[in-house]
Amino acid sequence: MKKWLFRLGDSDIGYSFRNSPLAMTAASIAFVCIFCSVFANWVAPHNPFDLTTLELSDARLPPAWDKLGSLKYMLGTDDQGRDILSALMFGARISLAVGLASVALSVLIGVTLGLLAGFLGGWVDALLMRLCDVMLSFPAILVALLIAGVGRALFPNAQDSLAFFVLIISITLTGWVQYARTVRGSTLVERHKEYVQAARVTGVSKLRIMRRHVLPNVLGPVLVLATIQVATAIIIEATLSFLGVGAPPTAPSLGTLIRVGNNYLFSGEWWITVFPGLMLILISLSVNLLGDWLRDALNPRLR
Numbered sequence: 001m002k003k004w005l006f007r008l009g010d011s012d013i014g015y016s017f018r019n020s021p022l023a024m025t026a027a028s029i030a031f032v033c034i035f036c037s038v039f040a041n042w043v044a045p046h047n048p049f050d051l052t053t054l055e056l057s058d059a060r061l062p063p064a065w066d067k068l069g070s071l072k073y074m075l076g077t078d079d080q081g082r083d084i085l086s087a088l089m090f091g092a093r094i095s096l097a098v099g100l101a102s103v104a105l106s107v108l109i110g111v112t113l114g115l116l117a118g119f120l121g122g123w124v125d126a127l128l129m130r131l132c133d134v135m136l137s138f139p140a141i142l143v144a145l146l147i148a149g150v151g152r153a154l155f156p157n158a159q160d161s162l163a164f165f166v167l168i169i170s171i172t173l174t175g176w177v178q179y180a181r182t183v184r185g186s187t188l189v190e191r192h193k194e195y196v197q198a199a200r201v202t203g204v205s206k207l208r209i210m211r212r213h214v215l216p217n218v219l220g221p222v223l224v225l226a227t228i229q230v231a232t233a234i235i236i237e238a239t240l241s242f243l244g245v246g247a248p249p250t251a252p253s254l255g256t257l258i259r260v261g262n263n264y265l266f267s268g269e270w271w272i273t274v275f276p277g278l279m280l281i282l283i284s285l286s287v288n289l290l291g292d293w294l295r296d297a298l299n300p301r302l303r
Contacts, residue, residue: 016297026289033283037096040089045074048082048090049251055081076271078260084271088259088279094253095283098164099233102171107226109172110179115210115218118181118187125184128282132177144170144240163248167240171233182225186218221296228291231284238280254280 017023036043047053058081062069067074105263115127126211147166154157190196191214234254241247242262252260254276261273 013294013297017293020293022289023293025292026286029282030286030290032166033279033286035087035098036094040086040093042091044083044086045072046083046086048087057081060264060272062269063271075275076109076269078257079264079269080270084275087252088254088276091252091257091276092279092283093252094247094251095234095237095255095280096168098171098237098247098253099230102168102175102233103226103229104238105168105172105181106175106229107222110176111183111215111218111222112178114180114183115187115215118184119191119206119210119214129181130146132180135174135177138174140170140174140236141240141243143173144245163245166245167237167247171236175229175233178225178229179222182221183218185220186187190214190217205286223297224291224298226286227294231287231291234280234287 017027017199020264041047058070058073058077059070059079061077063076064071064074066076073085074085075088077083078087113128127174144166147170185212196209196213199213204213236254237247238255238258242259244259247253257276258273258280261269261271261276264270264272
């Protein structure tokens with residue numbers, strides 16, 4: 001492990017990272033956000049979803065620096081008396097989990113179909129690309145509403161688990177297309193190169209050529225796209241949760257927290273929605289900046 005980390009730090013990507021203050025700052029912000037969300041049970045000062053610890057008398061308290069605030073709640077409380085700082089950590093965990101799961105599933109589907117379309121060509125390529133065109137015509141929000149409606153009709157007693165399933169599937173169904181098209185374009189270039197032709201001549205099967213030879217050479221653009229798409233998936237999840245088809249109120253994500261706080265935005269309790277919004281911006285911006293840096297670092301023309 002140490003040897004692998006040393007080789008990574010001594011590589012071109014490691015050198016580019018060390019000489020990019022913007023990338024290092026974005027990585028630090030992303031690391032803090034991810035660390036606080038993953039270890040929220042130990043880092044958060046309160047458990048905002050433990051109903052036995054909530055006190056309605058502490059509802060809608062302003063941040064600690066306000067004269068009416070309390071040091072017990074550094075960023076204030078919401079309408080149910082939940083600590084905003086703790087809710088941000090637990091909420092970011094849900095947003096990150098949904099975003100990473102949907103991107104991982106999108107990569108798996110998109111890379112597989114993109115390899116098949118680019119390497120096999122013919123009617124397989126035409127069919128898969130027309131399927132991509134069809135999926136691009138359906139926004140993630142409409143897909144989520146459709147899945148939510150059908151799922152609630154089929155499984156009326158599985159609201160909480162269904163909500164996360166709706167989020168992941170709806171983001172995946174509209175997200176895999178970009179990976180498929182990216183991998184297809186790269187595969188069309190790679191399949192005509194000498195090493196692929198040599199593997200064919202020696203009798204290597206098409207599946208093995210795609211898996212052992214072509215796939216490693218098309219993963220660069222996929223890695224960059226996946227990094228950027230994590231931020232996009234988190235924003236889509238927040239949008240869906242804001243509309244009420246995302247995470248349930250018993251386990252709210254950042255989008256649900258923003259939706260709850262939006263009801264009190266014009267009544268003076270601005271902190272209920274502003275701090276979740278800032279948390280969403282920090283995570284999305286830091287991940288996007290890392291994706292931009294990674295794109296430049298993996299592009300030999302920009303070195």
